[in-house]
Amino acid sequence: MEKNIEVSLLLDFYGQLLSDSGREMTDLYYNDDLSLAEIAEQCGITRQGVRDRIKRCEKQLFGYEQKLGLLSRFQQLEQGLARISDAAGEIYRQTSDENIRAIARQIGQSADSLRE
Numbered sequence: 001m002e003k004n005i006e007v008s009l010l011l012d013f014y015g016q017l018l019s020d021s022g023r024e025m026t027d028l029y030y031n032d033d034l035s036l037a038e039i040a041e042q043c044g045i046t047r048q049g050v051r052d053r054i055k056r057c058e059k060q061l062f063g064y065e066q067k068l069g070l071l072s073r074f075q076q077l078e079q080g081l082a083r084i085s086d087a088a089g090e091i092y093r094q095t096s097d098e099n100i101r102a103i104a105r106q107i108g109q110s111a112d113s114l115r116e
Contacts, residue, residue: 004030006071010061013070022057029054078115085111 008030015023025043028034029050036054040047065071088108092101 007058007061009071010065013074014061014064014068017064018057018060022053025050025053026057026061081111081115084108085115
């Protein structure tokens with residue numbers, strides 16, 4: 001996974017564990033695509049100070065993921081639900097038994113609703 005996307009996702013999962021200023025700077029950099037200079041101007045610190053804070057937050061985010069694994073688990077669940085939905089669709093298409101089709105449709109709908 002691309003680092004920018006991964007950090008953005010980690011920020012969604014663990015952002016509340018960061019300091020307010022670190023979370024804000026990291027969010028502005030990764031989600032709002034502001035440059036270090038723009039963030040520095042907005043926050044009233046140096047460009048290097050912003051860079052250091054963001055790097056520290058990145059390290060914390062990856063550390064949280066290594067210890068807690070919430071993003072990894074979420075991705076596994078998403079993949080599993082997609083496989084369930086696909087399998088239910090395949091069962092639905094390959095059978096003419098209306099009872100089985102109804103159950104397959106219900107399984108697919110349940111998996112899809114959990115993915116939303």
